[in-house]
Amino acid sequence: MVYSIVAYGDPVLRKKATDIDKDYPQLDKFISDMFETMYASHGVGLAAPQIGKSVRLFVIDGESFTEDDETMADFKKVFINPVILKEEGDKWAFNEGCLSIPRIREDIERPEQITIEYFDENWNKKTEVFDGLKARIIQHEYDHIEGILFVDKLGPLKRKMLQGKLNDISRGKVKVDYKMRFPKK
Numbered sequence: 001m002v003y004s005i006v007a008y009g010d011p012v013l014r015k016k017a018t019d020i021d022k023d024y025p026q027l028d029k030f031i032s033d034m035f036e037t038m039y040a041s042h043g044v045g046l047a048a049p050q051i052g053k054s055v056r057l058f059v060i061d062g063e064s065f066t067e068d069d070e071t072m073a074d075f076k077k078v079f080i081n082p083v084i085l086k087e088e089g090d091k092w093a094f095n096e097g098c099l100s101i102p103r104i105r106e107d108i109e110r111p112e113q114i115t116i117e118y119f120d121e122n123w124n125k126k127t128e129v130f131d132g133l134k135a136r137i138i139q140h141e142y143d144h145i146e147g148i149l150f151v152d153k154l155g156p157l158k159r160k161m162l163q164g165k166l167n168d169i170s171r172g173k174v175k176v177d178y179k180m181r182f183p184k185k
Contacts, residue, residue, distance in 0.1 A: 015049065019081045046141070
């Protein structure tokens with residue numbers, strides 16, 4: 001099932017998501033639906049708040065970045081109840097976008113490397129270190145479950161310049177080729 005992506009301005013995108021447990025209803029189907037929604041929206045990551053569910057879960061498939069980094073070819077993961085334990089290394093800029101904020105892309109600086117603890121889709125607990133594009137995608141999706149959006153990382157002047165476009169997105173005044181739900185439409 002393909003969910004609608006929740007647009008900028010919806011309160012669910014600003015809530016800190018809650019942990020889930022092994023008894024979460026139809027978790028396998030939910031994860032499968034999240035991947036299906038992400039692919040239908042042409043994304044590389046999708047966090048549960050982006051489909052209106054305030055739970056600590058996100059999915060990633062970095063295959064579309066294989067040309068930039070060949071290790072991304074098999075970078076498909078599920079992160080349940082993740083906690084970033086450490087961010088380190090130099091910050092570097094990369095042009096980011098977001099399915100919930102269509103048609104806006106900005107250079108965002110993030111630390112080069114992270115250490116993250118999470119459960120995979122089989123409830124195996126993992127602690128792993130990621131760097132480069134992998135770390136960046138994880139940090140972006142992790143921000144979603146913390147109620148943070150990539151535009152929050154911009155300076156005040158840049159955010160003020162984008163405010164009109166952000167307001168248009170929340171009103172549904174944006175063209176997208178995937179299903180979206182707009183809070184002020």
